[in-house]
Amino acid sequence: SAVISQKPSRDICQRGTSLTIQCQVDSQVTMMFWYRQQPGQSLTLIATANQGSEATYESGFVIDKFPISRPNLTFSTLTVSNMSPEDSSxxxxxxxxxxxxxxxxxxxxxxxxL
Amino acid sequence: EDQVTQSPEALRLQEGESSSLNCSYTVSGLRGLFWYRQDPGKGPEFLFTLYSAGEEKEKERLKATLTKKESFLHITAPKPEDSATYLCAVRSGGYQKVTFGTGTKLQVIP
Structure with a gap:
């Protein structure tokens, strides 16, 4: 299967700031997803990243907080906006x-x- | 809503001591049950997909089985390198959303 890389691998951010996470796949994929995994918990789907259109968000997640882009079949970004300690994950x-x-x-x- | 329950939460085995992990699920129309392995600090690594009751798949010391209500991941003569968290997930109906269980953390002691 294809290989996915993410940047950054880790970051420490201040409350109220935003962070954009990049996801690069080494070959074209039909679908891309973003998950959150909090300590000791399972994976929770945030949204499905749709190429060239708005992402499809799961209940409890909104575009203003987690804007997502997918400009092509191999790349996507997730931004965590106006961060609070509860976003640590x-x-x-x-x-x-x-x-x-x-x-x-x-x-x-x-x-x-922080 | 799909539900996945894994047990036990944690399992400690001696090297060579075989055991099984359980994944119970409730879905409306199973379209696939998945097993993943996750090492600390890494993303989940795909192991198996099972589609219908009675299906079995094997890989080295691991064998996954499926019934209409649950799946088992059997580990035969485990080694310390099998230590990881094992995640079960299901996909149902026509949806692409996959629901994950909370995992079983396996520790194999030399």
Whole structure:
């Protein structure tokens, strides 16, 4: 399967600031997703990143807080806006090569908000 | 709403001591059950997909099985390098959303 890289791998940010996480896949994928994984908890889907259109957000997540871009079939960004300590988490990018394939994941971005 | 429950939360085994991890699920129309392995500080690594009751898949010391209500991940003669968190996930209906369980943290002691 394709390989996903994420930047940055980790960051420590101040309350009220924003951070943009980049996700790069080494080949074209049909679908891309963004997940959050809080310490000791499972993965929670934030949104599906749609190429050339607005992302599809899950309940509890809004575009103003988590704006997402996907300009092409290999790249996406997630911005965490106006951060608070509750946003401290690992953010994971995921992709699928075809509709029925399994998802594969990037290494994650560990975010700490002070 | 799809639900996935994994047990136990944590499991400590001696090297060579075989055991099983459980994943119970509730979905409306299973379109795939997935097992992943996650090492500390890394993203989940795909292991298996199961689609229908009775299906089994194997990879080295791991074997995944599926019934209509649950899946098991059997670990035969585990080694310390099998230590990781094992995640179960399901996809249902026509949706692409995958629901994950909270995982079983496995520790294999030499």
């Amino acid at each position: 690992i953010y994971l990018c995921s992709g699928k090569e075809t509709w029925d394939n399994e998802q594969f994941f990037g290494p994650g971005t560990r975010l700490t908000v």
